[in-house]
Amino acid sequence: MSHSQSNSAAVSVQVRGLRRSYNGQEVLKGLDFEVKPGEIFVIMGPSGSGKSVLLKHIIGLEIPDAGEILINDESIQSPGVMEKHRMAMVFQSGALLNSLTVGENVGLYLSEHQLLAPADIGRVVSEKLEVVGLKGTEDKMPNELSGGMKKRVAIARALVVEPQLILYDEPTSELDPLSAVVIGEEILKLKDRVHVTTIVVSHDRDLAFGVADRIAVINDGRIVSIGTPEEIKHISDPLIRKFLTADFKRPDSR
Amino acid sequence: MVLLFWRTLLALPLAWRQREKVYDQLFEIGNASLLMVCILSFFIGGVIALQTGPVLVERGLTSAVGGLVGISIAKELAPVMMSILIAGRIGSAMAAEIGSMRVYQEIDALRTMNINPIHYLVLPRITAIALAVPLLVIFSILAGWLGGAAVSAANGRIDIAFQAFFQNLREIVGLREVANGVFKSFCFALVVGVVSCHQGLITIGGPRGIGRSVTKAVVNSIVLIVILDYALTRLLLK
Known part of the structure; x- marks a missing residue:
């Protein structure tokens, strides 16, 4: 895809001695x-x-x-x-932006960073929605979707980031x-x-x-x-x- | 809050990129408020005329009615009352919308996509409110004057003709007085925008947290508007 960056290899992640407390209570030890x-x-x-x-x-x-x-x-x-x-994250709730359509949610990364022309964004959005089995849902609002569909839209949104x-x-x-x-x-x-x-x-x-x-x-x-x-x-x-x-x-x- | 204002100022060159969101917000603010602003202002102007008109006329100060109504609407009542109205109508909506986006992790989702919430959410809202409120205040001033003139003409104890009212008004109220009120409203709009967006962004907890943020956004905005009003009035006093 035209917005792909040259570096597409999977990355390694190392977590070392991670500690975090909230209000005096240690959550990560x-x-x-x-x-x-x-x-x-x-x-x-x-x-x-x-x-x-x-x-x-x-x-x-x-x-x-x-x-x-x-x-x-x-x-x-x-x-x-x-x-x-x-990097991309699929949140437990999906965390779709409720004021945007499914298509706008999936294409948000591309449109906000102006990585592709609007027509190309539409094509990429359709491709990614097809990957998660939700082709044709671009114009729906998140509140019209079931929990499973929201998660799949969130996955499509993550895929757009490649x-x-x-x-x-x-x-x-x-x-x-x-x-x-x-x-x-x-x-x-x-x-x-x-x-x-x-x-x-x-x-x-x-x-x-x-x-x-x-x-x-x-x-x-x-x-x-x-x-x-x-x-x-x-x-x-x-x-x-x-x-x-x-x-x-x-x-x-x- | 000061930091948020500063970051928004730094992001101002990006406002053109966010123009569609600014238009949406402008429509939202104007559409939601214009009619109410005009109705409220018309009656506020009428009440000022009704309260002061008979007293001034009885003392032979008929020619002061138009000026008094005109200047109090232009320099004080329109900017302050309309900004308080906007804090209640638009500031609360901003705090609720951004607050629920924070609670339901939509802002986290933006950050994972390297989308700055200040650029995406705060900048369009503050730009729109800073443009819309002064415009609304111009409508408010005109409606307030009309209300004052209508009551002065219709009330038997005042009985000042429309033309005489406005002639009297023009003698006291000039472009400088109107600009004074509009400038104040611009400052108040920034206060409402920054306070409301800030409250939204620091929302924690569930629906109760959102409710708390909305209340704080409105109350803090009103308190700051009134304090700032005093400071600006002192500053702009001739």
Whole structure:
């Protein structure tokens, strides 16, 4: 595409000693991990364990109290590093701009940075919406879409950036199982098609084991374990076992 | 708030790029406020004439009615009352819209796309309000004068003809007085725009947080308008 930049290779991400407190309460307690270029890295953990906060730090929306995040070995705090690499985030809620149509939302990055002529933006928007199975929805408003459709539009909006790193915050939350499978497939397709580095934050076990190259389990602001899905499945740590095997039991069941 | 104003000033050269959003906001402000501004101003002018006219006429100061109504509308009531009205109507809407965008992560989404929220959200709104309010105040002054003249002509205790009212008004109120009021309204518009956008951008929490931001935007705007009014009046006093 004409707006593509020469640097399109997937990036590596290193998180070193990341700490962050809010109102005296430490949410991230010294996180260390590395994501390899082109990898799908899933961060799992219970609600409130600091997963979403971690993502916000990686994309530069939050500044850590201590530690650093490196993209291709360069700190994101260094001037120009965030601008040098194309990154996108798919928010839990989709975070579509409610005052704009679906088409305007998807093409926002291109129109605001004046990267393409309006006609070309329309073509790119159609292409990206087709990728996520929503062709022809350009003129709809976000409030006319279901939760699953909003997330797919958010993915299309992220694709327009042609990201080297894409972050997903709870991509399957509030979705029915079928929509969740569609989103999981989209994440896998994207990796195959554009070789993007992917970090997914989720507590959806099916999604994590379905798409991940590696999984990190986080609890109470700390990494408990990192490994391939097979390695994580066979870890004997009681906390991980409990998280992976938790199931609803009826009070009268034996 | 001062930092936001400064950053918006620095971004001013980009206003042309955001012109479509400025037009949208101008239409929003004008369309929402023009009729109300004219109706309110007409009756405010009428009330001033009704309150002061009989007293002045009884003391033989008939020729002062037009001037008094004219100058109080142009220099004080139109800019202050209309700016307070705009704070309630437009400032609250700005704080609510930006506040809900903040709460529902739309502003975070903009930042992840390297879109500066000040350029995208604040600049068009402040530019539009700074252009629209002085224009609305010109309409307000004219409507206020008309209201004063209509009441002066219709009320038996005042009984000043339309033409005599305006002739008297012209003797006291010149372009300088009108410019004085319009300049004040421009300053008040900046206050409403900056306070409301700032409150929107610092919104935290859910719907209750948005409600709090809206209230703060309106109350803080009104307080600052009244304080600034005193300062500007002292400054612009001949």
